[in-house]
Amino acid sequence: MLKVREQHMNHPSKLHAGLTMGGRYEIVRKIGEGGMSHVYLAEDLKLPGKLWAVKESVSDPGQYGSIRDEAQLLISLSHARLPRIVDFFPPDEDGYTYLVMDYIQGITLEKYFAGYRGRIPVDSILQLADQLLEVLDYLHTHEPVIIFRDLKPSNIMLTEHLELRLIDFGIARNYKREQAQDTVKLGTVGFAAPEQYGSGQSDARSDLYGFGALLLYLSTGGAHTEWTEKAERSIRPDLPRKLMPIMRKLLQTSPENRYASAAEVREEIAAAVRLEMKPDARRGKDIAGRKSTQVIAVMGASGGTGTTHTAIAISHFLARGRGKVALIEMNVRSPAFRRIQQIVDGDRSGSPGSRKFEVQGVDYWRQTARSDVISLLSGSYDYVVIDLGTYRERERLEEFLRADVPVIVASGAEWRQQDILDMVHGLSRYPQQKWVYFLPLAGGDAVQRLRRQLNSPHVFSLPLQMDPFDKSEETDKVLGRVFQGLPGGQRRRRFRFGLT
Known part of the structure; x- marks a missing residue:
């Protein structure tokens, strides 16, 4: 080397x-x-x-x-x-x-990895890989194309919620098609692609090599960054086996033998993980013998629309006879769940300890990181409802897009209707067929108007419900129409990786 x-x-x-x-x-x-x-x-x-x-x-x-x-x-x-x-x-x-x-508060992946002595949870590896491919896809489709060229654990920061940030763009460069090779040979040995050492020009496939080296590094306890028979034997046994040919292709010496784009790799990994968890055809059931967890993500088009109120109402509706429900707070700035927990615990002044508490059969998870969400999805819940707070087109958007039922809560007032139109327009590049829109206290004319503007039949008014924890016949009627197609009862384990 x-x-x-x-x-x-x-x-x-x-x-x-x-x-x-x-x-x-x-x-x-x-x-x-x-x-x-x-x-x-x-x-x-x-x-x-x-x-x-x-x-x-x-x-x-x-x-x-x-x-x-x-x-x-x-x-x-x-x-x-x-x-x-x-x-x-x-x-x-x-x-x-x-x-x-x-200023990104957190630690580098290098330190995080060392803290686990090279044995970070598999779900965390999959989560970090997904986030990394997401940002690489952005860089590689930027105009002009940006090649990072130095993917390594010390150039990746992790926030307290295990959100990934790329740092140190000191050797990133714009891709110039006319160049035969890089003017300057830069990159970290072990993670840099061969062409970065003088054999050619680095392009998007060079970053994909670096991604493959990083994935192999995480999968072998830090022992390997190049694909060899020894490296293959060292891959941890709890990692989905379908990932091995993907890593092998990523780490090909010749760029033309690798994947062409980060988006392609992301799709391949998503398919590989889903295939790994498919039902066993011989037994007629899957690995855990249960049905899938259904995820409902609730996001407000703007502030003050009643997002948390709606998420609570949905959770308790589903918990009444449909199955086991977890309500997850991913809006870290909101004090709502903390206040609810203080009331439940009978302590209005102290600081709640555990982030999990129970209200009328619903498990509340206060200020939850994405890594915790992954573990909850592979747990015992029939439904996971995620309170994402207000739309900001940033970190929590991915959870909204992944959900089985993405719910947007917006004001029915005509003068605030532009909020939801702006949000939908800002997300126009994403499929929106399964999105559901709730307008608390909106009149029939507001609902019809928005259905026409959005060209969607999935716009509903929510009636007045003073206490979202309690049963309301009117609200249940609306929620019953929306969620009637969701399966309930027993569930199976399923990794949720990438967009579906």
């Missing part, structure tokens, strides 16, 4: 705690370094309490353009799994430049 030594920042930093940059960013402390940069935590003096990450880099005069390129690159990108750049200080007389970007 070609040995490449990573470069480290040899120049002394100009930043220190207490220093103020541009009259706005006060340096708090150093939080990282690597490659050709230092990274500091800074507080925004104009927005007290707001924290940013400041990346300090230094280059020779002939390389000043590279840091400007990185700034322009980041400015052009807009994705929930990428850092957002908010300010840029061009090279000073010594060549020092500064990028001010989102």
